[in-house]
Amino acid sequence: MDMVICRDVVKTYRQGKIDVPALRGISLSVEKGEFMALAGPSGSGKTTVLNLIGGLDVPDAGEIIVDGRNFSRMSPSSLAELRLYRIGFVFQSYNLIPVLSAVENVEYVMLLQGVPSGERRDRARAVLDEVGLSGMYGRRPAELSGGQQQRVAVARAIVANPAIVLADEPTANLDSESGKSLLAIMKEMNEKKEVTFVFSTHDERVMDQARRLVLIRDGRVADDIRK
Numbered sequence: 001m002d003m004v005i006c007r008d009v010v011k012t013y014r015q016g017k018i019d020v021p022a023l024r025g026i027s028l029s030v031e032k033g034e035f036m037a038l039a040g041p042s043g044s045g046k047t048t049v050l051n052l053i054g055g056l057d058v059p060d061a062g063e064i065i066v067d068g069r070n071f072s073r074m075s076p077s078s079l080a081e082l083r084l085y086r087i088g089f090v091f092q093s094y095n096l097i098p099v100l101s102a103v104e105n106v107e108y109v110m111l112l113q114g115v116p117s118g119e120r121r122d123r124a125r126a127v128l129d130e131v132g133l134s135g136m137y138g139r140r141p142a143e144l145s146g147g148q149q150q151r152v153a154v155a156r157a158i159v160a161n162p163a164i165v166l167a168d169e170p171t172a173n174l175d176s177e178s179g180k181s182l183l184a185i186m187k188e189m190n191e192k193k194e195v196t197f198v199f200s201t202h203d204e205r206v207m208d209q210a211r212r213l214v215l216i217r218d219g220r221v222a223d224d225i226r227k
């Protein structure tokens, strides 16, 4: 089953009077359960692809279908609901809420979903245990290393059982050891929970971990390698 379908997707940013083409008719599909990397040089369009698949931005042309839902036929509120229930996000700069503890950051999505507080806390703790952060529930982001913060972000992305997790250069701010262990955790979540992962990177060691590598160049797919 296709988890993601992008068909002839075009996206151009406007900077004042200048048009900046980001995606020039990209087509791509991702099957359920894949662990896929989007690779390519800086400026090639990786973040734009992830933002569009995540429904955080809209294309100028083309179709995006995620989890069987065609974005162009959805109201803003049903798109917001799809994002909340079916898509998890991990960002390069972690994007944790600084005043909340690790466990509260992980609970946040479930709070928005209306999950009762006891269940929320239990599920958040369980997933923090799974990413190797038991004993750090109460720490704020500033009291955690970059690698630990990104594990909290992965826990937050996964805790509500999304269909797909989108991770934009999740290891870019990590040293190579923490990057490697973050990838291992993502892979374990992919296998154990059968969650589809699409992540972008320009780190070759991270690309090596992917089961499928899609190379983006100048807003188009330049290569698609299945390992």
Ligand code: ADP
Residues within 6 Å of the ligand: 013, 014, 015, 020, 021, 022, 040, 041, 042, 043, 044, 045, 046, 047, 048, 049
């Ligand atoms: P990558 O993530 O691979 O580095 P991006 O998707 O961020 O690539 O960017 C693709 C192209 O779109 C680049 O030329 C970039 O400069 C441009 N771009 C991205 N976001 C914006 C924006 N908000 N405004 C103007 N241009 C942008």
Ligand code: MG
Residues within 6 Å of the ligand: 046, 047, 048, 168, 169
């Ligand atoms: Mg980027």
